[in-house]
Amino acid sequence: MAHCIVNAAEELLDKEFPVLDHGFVRLVDYLGSDERIVQSARVSYGSGTKSYRQDKGLITYLLRNDHTSPFEQVNFTFHLRMPIFVARQWIRHRTGRVNEISGRYSVMTDDCYRPDKEHINLQSDDNKQGRCLECVDDALANQVLAILEEDQKRSYENYTKLLDLGIARELSRIDLPLSLYTEWYWQMDLHNLFHFLQLRLDEHAQYEIRAYAQVILEMVRAVCPIATEAFDEYKVGCTAFSASEMVALKSMLSGLDNPLTGRNKELFEAKLK
Numbered sequence: 628m629a630h631c632i633v634n635a636a637e638e639l640l641d642k643e644f645p646v647l648d649h650g651f652v653r654l655v656d657y658l659g660s661d662e663r664i665v666q667s668a669r670v671s672y673g674s675g676t677k678s679y680r681q682d683k684g685l686i687t688y689l690l691r692n693d694h695t696s697p698f699e700q701v702n703f704t705f706h707l708r709m710p711i712f713v714a715r716q717w718i719r720h721r722t723g724r725v726n727e728i729s730g731r732y733s734v735m736t737d738d739c740y741r742p743d744k745e746h747i748n749l750q751s752d753d754n755k756q757g758r759c760l761e762c763v764d765d766a767l768a769n770q771v772l773a774i775l776e777e778d779q780k781r782s783y784e785n786y787t788k789l790l791d792l793g794i795a796r797e798l799s800r801i802d803l804p805l806s807l808y809t810e811w812y813w814q815m816d817l818h819n820l821f822h823f824l825q826l827r828l829d830e831h832a833q834y835e836i837r838a839y840a841q842v843i844l845e846m847v848r849a850v851c852p853i854a855t856e857a858f859d860e861y862k863v864g865c866t867a868f869s870a871s872e873m874v875a876l877k878s879m880l881s882g883l884d885n886p887l888t889g890r891n892k893e894l895f896e897a898k899l900k
Contacts, residue, residue, distance in 0.1 A: 631660040635849040644842050647835060649738040649808050650708045652842045659701035659817075661686060661853040667697040683853050690821075690857040698818035701851060705843065708810040710740040713835050715805075720826075722819040727811035730800040734790065739779040739806040744768040746834055757831060779804055817851060825862045 636657055643651040665682045668689055689697055709717070718725065728735075747768045748758035762768070782804050789799035815823065824847070826832065827840035848855040868876060875885050 631658075631663055633657070633660050633850050635852075636660075636846075639846055639849055644846075646838050646842055647710070647740055648743075649740065650710070650839070651706075652839060652846070653706040654846045655704040655706050655812065657701070657703050657850045659850075661851050663700050664689070664697045664817075664851070664854060667700040668694070686853045687857040687861075690854065691861045695818045698821065698854065699816040701817035701854075702814060703817070703820060703847065703850070704812060704814045705846075706810065706812055707839065708808055709839060710806050710835065711809050712805040713833075713839065714809050714811070716833065716836050717813075717839075720815075720819070720823045723813050723815040723823075725811050725813050728809055730803075731795075731797040734796065735786070735800060735803060735807060735809075737779075737783045738808040739775075739783070739804060740808065740835070741772055741775050741779075741806070742835075744772070747771050754831070757833075775806065779806060783807075817847070817854065820847065821854075821858050821862060824858070828863060 636654070639654045641653060641655065643653050645651050661682065665677075665685050668685060688694075714727070744765065745762050747763050748761065749763060751757045751759050763771070782802060786799055786803055790796065820843075824840050824844055827836050828844065829837075832840070844855070871886075879885055
């Protein structure tokens with residue numbers, strides 16, 4: 628099959644889409660499209676692309692039933708700029724290929740992330756790694772931003788003082804904050820990219836990385852609209868039930884009492900909401 632050209636994707640190439648206060652996402656390149664997925668899936672039969680309806684049905688079937696290898700035939704390369712604390716979460720997805728700017732070779736910029744007031748929240752009481760939904764009052768938000776700004780400014784000033792003293796860049800950088808922006812080129816196939824997006828679009832993911840995931844999702848949609856529609860339906864907009872929960876669900880639909888009790892019942896009912 629010849630190189631896939633997707634007009635909607637071509638319009639996105641090399642354009643910076645802003646994220647947070649100093650970050651961005653750029654689609655550098657893509658390889659493949661919905662057509663490549665169906666061509667790869669049908670290679671065993673020696674048949675090419677069929678009608679749009681048949682192609683859509685095949686892609687939906689593949690994604691819904693976790694036939695992943697055809698989606699691995701589509702690849703994306705992004706240029707991303709993000710705070711270091713976001714990058715450290717990001718790099719946990721080890722199936723991507725990354726080339727990051729080096730503070731050993733380059734002088735880092737003074738851009739640091741400071742959240743909007745609406746995203747400054749107290750620690751959640753029932754989620755050890757998350758925030759409360761409600762933002763803090765304006766006075767406390769201003770206090771938080773003042774603390775962040777003061778520390779970030781002082782840290783970068785000391786960094787430049789060390790550089791001016793002739794201290795090596797690899798040492799001068801070690802006291803820079805996690806809020807400092809870094810950037811990298813990141814390449815990933817569509818199967819693993821969908822897995823990344825499923826996790827990082829979830830409401831339990833940190834807001835800052837969700838903001839990047841949302842922009843990336845729309846770029847993927849431009850390249851592979853059929854696959855992304857299936858992803859929305861069967862991965863993002865759905866939930867999985869355990870074997871015992873399926874028994875409970877069948878009982879409820881049959882008019883019988885829910886056999887689950889205690890915490891299992893609470894979790895099951897939360898899924899149904």
